[in-house]
Amino acid sequence: MEMLRRDLYKKIKDTLLTAGFSLIDVREIYKITSGKNIFDTDFDELADILEIETAKELTEKRMSGYPIQYICGSWPFLDFELEVNENVLIPRPETESVADCAIEIIKKFHMKRNINVVDLCSGSGCIAIAISREIEDASVTAVEISIGAYEILTRNIKQLAPKVIPVLDDIFQYLETIEDSCLDMIVSNPPYVSLNDYSALQKELHYEPRIALCDEGDGLNYYRKISKKFKRKLKRQGHIVFEVGDNMSDDVGSILKEDGYKDIETIKDGFLNPRIVIAVND
Ligand SMILES: C[S@@+](CC[C@H](N)C(=O)[O-])C[C@H]1O[C@@H](n2cnc3c(N)ncnc32)[C@H](O)[C@@H]1O
Structure with a gap:
């Protein structure tokens, strides 16, 4: 024809x-x-x-319903293009705001040489790569549990920010491999869809890995565990920066408060939704 x-x-x-x-x-x-x-x-x-x-x-x-990002095999994030496939969460605009926020905090509070940043649950590596490209001196580690995601993570790092250190591990195992008070910043966009909400998600989201979306609990599992377990890994005055789901900022703020963090703040993303929670280790 x-x-x-x-x-x-x-x-x-x-x-x-x-x-x-x-x-x-x-x-x-x-x-x-x-x-x-x-x-x-x-x-x-x-x-x-x-x-x-x-x-x-x-x-x-x-x-x-197959996502356009997976059809393309790559998708823009801030000023760079990430490889993506079905093993990684598709990078979202709200996560660009999280990366921007982390970079702004580093520039304001941690502009000394060799700062130590860890991106927990790194997926495609979007946050870690954004930070490393902007803060050249920073040592940025990206921790990811899924082998399929880790393959994409390492390829993206090689292409876009070769100084980022990729780690294939469960973040709570990785925790045991690093010294106390060694981190200037923890940044994380963990899985935060509750078990109840997961089954009701629109069809298109089910093409993304379940392990990237669902926390297999009430949606707050990762925030509780990261907040509590990683606190001793942060230096005093070190920052924690979380991406949070819709309507979660108050709950995540309360978790951080209970665990003894200070200066807890909710920050709006580019769509003016409260999707970022930051706090400082006391
Ligand atoms: C919500 S996605 C975020 C990915 C990326 N940071 C982003 O913002 O697009 C969560 C990621 O955490 C990973 N993950 C889930 N549980 C984990 C664990 N216990 N340890 C390390 N990574 C984990 C998933 O495989 C997934 O890639």
Whole structure:
């Protein structure tokens, strides 16, 4: 079947927009299909058969709810592009705010040489990589338990921030391998979807790893354990920076207060939602 690129693009667009998907989906699928973005395309050329078949296949995949980020295989985070696949959580805009917040705190309170930062539950490595790229002197460790995620983490580190130290471990085992009072900052976006909420999540989220989303409890498990167990690993005046789920900031703040942290603060993300909780080790 012969088809002009113009008609192929229109077909992808009409199908996806009618089904409620976005222009970003359309453009990304067209880009993979033709190897070009729409601005570099000669729409009067004929599309070849492979393009037509790929377009059909990817459009159907997207229509089934499969995330566009996994179709692309990479996704932007701040000013860089991370490799992603089904083994890692798709980096979210609110996590960009978490990384920005951590960087701002380091610049304000910890601008001395060789500061020690750990990113617990690192996934694609987005937070650790952002910090390392911005604070060149920092020693940043990224801890991740999933082997599949760790493979992506190490590839992203190699490409984007080779100084980050990747560690394949359960964060609560890793805890036993480091000295007390050695960390200037702990930053973490842990799994925080409760068991109850997990089954009700929209279909698209079930393509992401369960271990990245669900804490298999009430949603606060990781905050409780990290807050309590890692406190002695933080230096005095060291910071803890958590990404938290919707409506969780008060609960996470209370956990930190009970554990003896001070200067507990909730910070809003770029959408003005209270998604970041910070505290200082007393
Ligand atoms: C919510 S995702 C966050 C990923 C990444 N930091 C981000 O913001 O996109 C949580 C990550 O923690 C990892 N994880 C879950 N439990 C863990 C544990 N006990 N120790 C280390 N990593 C863990 C998961 O595999 C997943 O990659």
